[in-house]
Amino acid sequence: MEFENLKLKCECGGNMDKIKTSWKGIDVRGWKCSKCSEEIINPADAQKALELEKARKKNLFVVKLRTVGKSKVVTIPRSIIEAEKLKDGQKMEWKLERGRLVLVP
Numbered sequence: 001m002e003f004e005n006l007k008l009k010c011e012c013g014g015n016m017d018k019i020k021t022s023w024k025g026i027d028v029r030g031w032k033c034s035k036c037s038e039e040i041i042n043p044a045d046a047q048k049a050l051e052l053e054k055a056r057k058k059n060l061f062v063v064k065l066r067t068v069g070k071s072k073v074v075t076i077p078r079s080i081i082e083a084e085k086l087k088d089g090q091k092m093e094w095k096l097e098r099g100r101l102v103l104v105p
């Protein structure tokens with residue numbers, strides 16, 4: 001089922017537009033009613049957000065730096081790899097955002 005392509009109607013009769021929003025601190029896709037502002041989160045993204053939240057609570061996202069040659073190495077936890085469908089050989093980019101180090105697939 002491709003949720004992204006669904007055209008939804010709200011219970012109030014208004015049209016629902018696709019939105020990108022944040023839920024539990026994770027970027028998710030969803031729909032928002034143009035009339036009553038009711039929001040629905042894409043079920044596949046909601047599932048992903050719940051699993052990431054669970055992993056975060058168990059401290060599965062805390063990693064230690066290691067040294068390889070002159071570089072430092074961090075590992076990416078399995079739950080993130082699965083949620084983001086990361087593949088070997090894929091390019092990732094480090095970004096510095098307001099004092100945070102962000103790894104963008």
Ligand SMILES: [Zn+2]
Pocket residue numbers: 010011012013014033034035036037038
């Ligand atoms: Zn509505």
